[in-house]
Amino acid sequence: MKFQHISGGVTAAKGFTAAGIHCGIKKSKKDLSLILSEVPAVAAGAYTKNRFQAAPVIVTKEHVSSGSARAIICNSGNANACTGEQGILDAKRMAELTAEVLNIKIDDVVVSSTGVIGEYLPMDAVETGIRDIAAKLSTQGGHDAAEAIMTTDLVSKETAYTLEVEGKTVTVGGMAKGSGMIHPNMATMLAFITTDICISPELLQKALTYTVERSYNLITVDGDTSTNDMVIVLANGASGNSIITEENEDYHWFVTVLQKVNTELSQMIVRDGEGATKFLEVTVKNAASFIDGKSLAMGILGSNLVKTAFFGEDANWGRIVSSMGQTDVEFFPERVDVFLGDLQVTQNGQGLRFDEEYAKKILQEKDIKITVDIKMGDESVTAWGADLSHNYVTINASYRS
Amino acid sequence: MKFQHISGGVTAAKGFTAAGIHCGIKKSKKDLSLILSEVPAVAAGAYTKNRFQAAPVIVTKEHVSSGSARAIICNSGNANACTGEQGILDAKRMAELTAEVLNIKIDDVVVSSTGVIGEYLPMDAVETGIRDIAAKLSTQGGHDAAEAIMTTDLVSKETAYTLEVEGKTVTVGGMAKGSGMIHPNMATMLAFITTDICISPELLQKALTYTVERSYNLITVDGDTSTNDMVIVLANGASGNSIITEENEDYHWFVTVLQKVNTELSQMIVRDGEGATKFLEVTVKNAASFIDGKSLAMGILGSNLVKTAFFGEDANWGRIVSSMGQTDVEFFPERVDVFLGDLQVTQNGQGLRFDEEYAKKILQEKDIKITVDIKMGDESVTAWGADLSHNYVTINASYRS
Numbered sequence: 001m002k003f004q005h006i007s008g009g010v011t012a013a014k015g016f017t018a019a020g021i022h023c024g025i026k027k028s029k030k031d032l033s034l035i036l037s038e039v040p041a042v043a044a045g046a047y048t049k050n051r052f053q054a055a056p057v058i059v060t061k062e063h064v065s066s067g068s069a070r071a072i073i074c075n076s077g078n079a080n081a082c083t084g085e086q087g088i089l090d091a092k093r094m095a096e097l098t099a100e101v102l103n104i105k106i107d108d109v110v111v112s113s114t115g116v117i118g119e120y121l122p123m124d125a126v127e128t129g130i131r132d133i134a135a136k137l138s139t140q141g142g143h144d145a146a147e148a149i150m151t152t153d154l155v156s157k158e159t160a161y162t163l164e165v166e167g168k169t170v171t172v173g174g175m176a177k178g179s180g181m182i183h184p185n186m187a188t189m190l191a192f193i194t195t196d197i198c199i200s201p202e203l204l205q206k207a208l209t210y211t212v213e214r215s216y217n218l219i220t221v222d223g224d225t226s227t228n229d230m231v232i233v234l235a236n237g238a239s240g241n242s243i244i245t246e247e248n249e250d251y252h253w254f255v256t257v258l259q260k261v262n263t264e265l266s267q268m269i270v271r272d273g274e275g276a277t278k279f280l281e282v283t284v285k286n287a288a289s290f291i292d293g294k295s296l297a298m299g300i301l302g303s304n305l306v307k308t309a310f311f312g313e314d315a316n317w318g319r320i321v322s323s324m325g326q327t328d329v330e331f332f333p334e335r336v337d338v339f340l341g342d343l344q345v346t347q348n349g350q351g352l353r354f355d356e357e358y359a360k361k362i363l364q365e366k367d368i369k370i371t372v373d374i375k376m377g378d379e380s381v382t383a384w385g386a387d388l389s390h391n392y393v394t395i396n397a398s399y400r401s
Numbered sequence: 402m403k404f405q406h407i408s409g410g411v412t413a414a415k416g417f418t419a420a421g422i423h424c425g426i427k428k429s430k431k432d433l434s435l436i437l438s439e440v441p442a443v444a445a446g447a448y449t450k451n452r453f454q455a456a457p458v459i460v461t462k463e464h465v466s467s468g469s470a471r472a473i474i475c476n477s478g479n480a481n482a483c484t485g486e487q488g489i490l491d492a493k494r495m496a497e498l499t500a501e502v503l504n505i506k507i508d509d510v511v512v513s514s515t516g517v518i519g520e521y522l523p524m525d526a527v528e529t530g531i532r533d534i535a536a537k538l539s540t541q542g543g544h545d546a547a548e549a550i551m552t553t554d555l556v557s558k559e560t561a562y563t564l565e566v567e568g569k570t571v572t573v574g575g576m577a578k579g580s581g582m583i584h585p586n587m588a589t590m591l592a593f594i595t596t597d598i599c600i601s602p603e604l605l606q607k608a609l610t611y612t613v614e615r616s617y618n619l620i621t622v623d624g625d626t627s628t629n630d631m632v633i634v635l636a637n638g639a640s641g642n643s644i645i646t647e648e649n650e651d652y653h654w655f656v657t658v659l660q661k662v663n664t665e666l667s668q669m670i671v672r673d674g675e676g677a678t679k680f681l682e683v684t685v686k687n688a689a690s691f692i693d694g695k696s697l698a699m700g701i702l703g704s705n706l707v708k709t710a711f712f713g714e715d716a717n718w719g720r721i722v723s724s725m726g727q728t729d730v731e732f733f734p735e736r737v738d739v740f741l742g743d744l745q746v747t748q749n750g751q752g753l754r755f756d757e758e759y760a761k762k763i764l765q766e767k768d769i770k771i772t773v774d775i776k777m778g779d780e781s782v783t784a785w786g787a788d789l790s791h792n793y794v795t796i797n798a799s800y801r802s
């Protein structure tokens with residue numbers, strides 16, 4: 001095997017240290033996370049498309065646009081979103097102070113926040129925290145860092161892979177947080193990936209964009225996006241491979257491994273989805289294009305009626321086809337086949353008589369595969385989502401108060 | 402006042418009779434509805450944009466495309482959707498038999514169905530019903546007709562208005578059904594309007610399209626559309642006004658009244674929304690265009706996080722602004738003001754300190770007005786929706802079984 005799964009997260013790759021501490025934004029849980037590359041690293045980012053972008057997103061975009069970065073400072077408990085000019089000043093101050101204590105350049109610092117919207121950061125706590133956390137950095141600190149970015153997450157999320165490049169071992173590891181696709185009040189989806197591969201900034205950005213589109217952009221918990229979402233990857237070249245500057249075989253293997261890391265982290269987010277009782281995997285087969293398949297898969301997973309039907313363990317294929325019909329994808333209803341697990345329930349747009357007992361058995365599982373064949377082309381797209389439960393309503397009806 | 406509200410529904414206008422009976426599709430409730438104009442009427446329609454269109458929608462579109470119709474036959478309990486060739490034959494048979502018993506032309510019959518998806522119509526019951534219902538037609542039959550199109554609706558939905566045109570009294574009345582914007586398994590949103598105004602088919606269609614865009618298309622219960630949605634208006638000229646063929650003052654008054662009828666019916670649908678405990682009215686002020694205002698208002702009302710926050714009576718303005726931010730409308734977050742009732746909670750994109758007690762009082766009401774001022778232009782758009790409650794999940798998790 002060219003690559004393999006290993007334990008660890010953001011400190012799995014050579015030349016990275018991390019730490020996670022409690023600085024006082026939250027009552028007692030860890031709320032400040034730091035990742036550092038011992039040498040300057042190539043950096044790439046993907047950001048929320050929400051028009052309301054939190055202050056740290058604005059600052060980080062500017063810093064990462066140079067294609068390099070060395071540190072990621074991230075707090076949880078406060079999103080520093082909808083905080084106006086003061087928010088920007090606070091995000092810049094986080095970068096400035098991090099740069100100062102690490103003795104690196106300000107624009108080599110990625111700043112990130114997640115938590116309550118519309119409140120100013122308690123900068124006293126944050127500043128003390130940043131001064132304290134630098135001393136805790138270690139190659140064993142990845143797990144603490146992953147815990148320190150959690151908000152409503154029930155579990156921390158980490159994964160890592162190794163890959164052989166020119167006989168050298170390259171490692172790609174990451175951590176993520178996210179539980180609903182959004183809480184604007186407890187924002188949301190963050191992922192930080194570190195790798196010791198040596199690669200050009202252009203190809204790192206290309207690899208990130210490609211794999212984000214096929215991972216975090218193929219999951220949905222409640223259909224919303226956040227003001228604070230970001231995915232950042234740092235590549236410090238510590239593995240010693242010669243720099244990858246073209247889309248050669250090594251590049252493609254790196255993309256494969258980065259895809260695995262991002263897909264696993266994104267699936268962990270769905271599994272930790274607010275109130276989720278089911279993990280739904282929708283595959284749209286034979287779509288005319290990736291974008292068509294994605295729209296249909298996300299349309300199915302985004303429908304409240306589909307989601308409640310799966311919560312109710314109801315083989316309601318009518319809701320699946322109808323949710324497809326309201327996307328703007330061109331297809332022919334009279335060609336559509338639908339399968340729940342290996343049970344075909346719809347053929348050429350019409351319902352089949354099926355064994356309700358067997359369907360019930362499939363629907364009682366926690367993991368459910370839904371396959372839709374639209375017979376329009378040869379693209380196959382898989383996306384992931386959760387059901388909509390009473391508990392989702394409970395969690396979100398009482399979040400802020 | 403140029404126009405006024407009156408009691409009644411589809412038989413309020415001169416020259417219309419209607420009836421509603423039980424024919425045997427449902428166990429015991431009324432399930433077959435008929436409306437007849439005593440003379441040929443001008444007709445216009447608006448239909449679901451879902452790619453899966455039920456057989457009656459396909460047949461009705463063809464019949465109404467001529468610009469005339471005289472009768473509307475509608476069953477509830479079975480949607481005749483995802484039923485393939487047999488479904489088309491059954492819908493055509495409904496039209497044929499209705500034409501036969503009423504002694505009118507087949508293509509003057511509007512056919513409509515609402516109910517379970519993917520099952521064939523029980524045509525024996527339907528055929529017997531169509532033969533029976535013709536004898537029950539009366540000018541008092543509007544309410545029975547409105548009851549016979551209900552599915553999960555808790556209440557029947559009717560309204561009517563009169564308008565003076567050339568000193569003559571013109572009446573516009575209508576009935577509707579709908580409880581979720583969709584159940585693909587219990588489809589969905591139907592509205593039938595009758596009027597005795599004399600108007601050209603082109604202007605009737607124009608008036609319908611305009612008012613549907615500003616009524617049924619501005620409501621959402623769960624964001625889904627159905628395979629069976631249709632709005633049909635018949636205008637039989639019985640009031641005796643000279644035919645309206647241009648967009649004169651009379652036309653504009655007619656549009657005003659038709660808008661009132663459609664807006665009231667659509668609001669009744671939202672109020673009867675599945676599990677709804679709140680009636681949310683969102684006004685987007687100072688949008689650059691109608692379409693921008695609509696997208697933002699529907700974006701707010703379509704967000705599960707906004708909906709659950711209102712269910713929880715939580716003044717969570719962060720979710721409101723974030724749901725706006727994820728639409729594709731161009732606006733500047735730093736200009737956005739948000740009001741709950743008369744309480745301003747956000748100014749220029751930033752949260753204000755507000756009286757939480759007063760906010761709680763506003764949020765405890767059943768009817769809640771949300772106003773968003775984006776300061777981009779001078780269009781104002783109001784849309785309506787419901788909260789997302791535990792009961793919504795319960796209803797939809799256990800619908801089919």
